Amino acid sequence: MTNLKIKLLLVTVSLLTVSACGQDAEEHQEAPSSSIAETHAEQARDDHADDEHGDEHGESAEVHLSQDQIDELGIAISPVARGAVDGVIELPAEVGFDQNHLAHVSPRVSGIVRSVAVAEGDRVEAGDVLAVLNSRPLADAKASYLSARARLDLAESSFEREERLWERQISAEQDFLDARRALEEARIEVRSAGQQLDALGVDVSSLPRMVASSDESLTRYELAAPISGTIIERHAVLGEVLEEGAQPPAFIVADTDSVWVDAAIYGADLGRIRSGAPVSIDPGDGGPPIESTIDFVSPQIGERTRTGRARIVIENPGDRLRPGMFVTVFAAASDAQPTVRVPVTALQTVDGETVVFVRSADGFEVREVRLGRRSDRFAEILSGVSLGEMIATTETFSLKAELQKGEFDDGHAH
Template identity: 80%
Template sequence: MTNFKIKLLLITASVLAVAACSQESQDHQEEHGDTVAQAHSDSASDGHDDDHGDDDHGDDDHADGDGHGEDEHDDDEHGDERGEGVEVHLSQHQIDELGIVISPVARGAVDGVIELPAEVGFDQNQLAHVSPRVSGVVRSVSVAEGNRVEVGDVLAVLNSRPLADAKATYLSARARLDLAESSFQREERLWERQISAEQDFLDARRALEEARIEVRSAGQQLDALGIDVQSLPPVGASSDVSLTRYELAAPISGTIIERHAVLGEVLEEGAQPPAFIIANTDSVWVDAAIYGADLGRLRAGATASIDAGDGGPPIESTIDFVSPQIGERTRTGRARIVINNPGDRLRPGMFVTVYATATDALPTTRVPVTAIQTVDGETVVFVRSEDGFDVREVRIGRRSDRYAEILSGVEVGERIAVTEAFSLKAELQKGEFDDGHAH
């Protein structure tokens, strides 16, 4: 009995222990389940928020991306395909400070341009050697080298005895002519009235004709000396009038480039060197040397570009004359270009370079290679605008050392920067942009 009770107690204790463990395990599971559920709920909430955020962000990115892509595409089309929309803002003062030269786009040859050495000389049609036509002593000189003179200005005054003799001869002939006219008129009236003989009338008429011939001859002598007979004093005028005064006058307008007349010097007729040399440099000759193989490739009328070597734009002209003669010493031909030279940019004695177009060259739209720059991988030129320069994309074809053929982008007559284009590129790349414009 006792053993039975002991066993019953042990079984009861075991059941209680198992029940306690089962309750503890259930409580632990419930607590753990609540925690996991909370964690799952939190995770779901976070995941939902994240998804929502991702969606919002994705939508925003998509919207922004679409808008940005369209703007970028539009800008590229506007700036590159049409060559418009980008501008370098510069004032005229800034353009002058940068030394930018602007010239119109023109047609000409890219290939077949012959480089010729040349020298600037006086236009011989605008040059005058001034010397007296009669010998005399220089009494006064009124000009110096470098002075500008006009036609008829008095350069110097001479005292000339031969001139006085010529004037006296003319005045004497004039006096005899006056007497002969009076005698003829008297004899004519007498002969008409049958008072005098016809022979007397004929003698008077012969004397009149001889007097007229003498006056004409004396007047022509004075004209050969450059004296206007109308400037002479009338017959019977005061003896105080000087017959020796000889005025040496300018035959053309221009600049005194040489003066050899000296006060008190005796100048002889046709003296060398001349008393004065006058040149009008508004027009000059550029004589270019043509070598061997190029002699047959140049003709009068061919276009020519002159580089004066002063950093300025080339002077565009045409060849006026190609000499058929070869120089004995130089064994070269000669091409002459007559240049209008306002401002005296070309000065006689200067050496310049002429780029002449050969007869076998083909004309096309061209620009100097100095006008071309590369911006963002695109070939561009800078076209003058009201506020500065438009950056214009161009497509080029053939290219030489001096010129590039333009296939598209600019038209003949548009004004572009032909020097210091790199300075404009630097201004463009400074990064100061406003709606696609560089300032």
């Protein structure tokens, strides 16, 4: 009996122990469920608070500035464009004259400078007289032409007379043939003398008027501008003897409304630069970059520099680029993928969000953007602004300061 009681007592204790453990397990399981519910409730409250915060900023903030204030702050405005973000090659470059719009002006005949009508920096139009020379060789050439013209007039008269006489059977046929030969020789002589004057830049049609006028001299040679542009060099001096094809030239005229930008391509990048590739040129003046494309990639390597050359032809109104300047060219490599991009200088962080400043009627609208790839110079835009929208690309920290100033003063953005 005693042993049986002991066994019954042990079984009872075991059952009580198992029951207690089960209750502890249930309580342990219920506790996390309650904790999870509380966590969800807290998240819901946070989300609601975030929604309320978002509603407060639902309207786009603006920075109100006049055009004069924008100019005073030095803010550059450019359109959102397509281009490469990565795969951009930085190239050193130099601005030069467009050789298709440059003229070396030298006399075609030797002479003494009698007057100079222009100075360096003067703007001239094609045909304007730059200097006047006294030229003895020119006078000889003009005299030869005038003599040939006089002989031609005489030969024409003789031929007409002999032709009438021969038709009437009054003169011999040989006289008629001799007159016709003399006429042809006179015509050849006039044509030759005229071509010589044309090579000297003289309009032969002006010679009869010149002979009739006592004020005109056969020695007068006018040195005229062949193109419109600016006098960038003048070497003609009053009283100086200028020889034909003199070097340096008497004048150099350049039209700087178009310039060449020659960029150096180093060995590793020679195979990655192609004609037609988009480029961005930074003149280093703090203004917006100049967007263009490569016009020509030379197949030749420079013997001295051992670099290739890419040329960009730039329309240059306002002379922002000046020949002799060194600039930086950022060219898209042939393997670069174009996308919607903005300069990184256009980006600012406001309330933890990346924004750009979009030009509006009263200043700038603060626009949140979502970025993709990013490099040292550009950032890909996934959303927020569209192609062609005008945004501030420089001095955007000034706009951010104006925005924060407005929030501090008024409790909200302008």
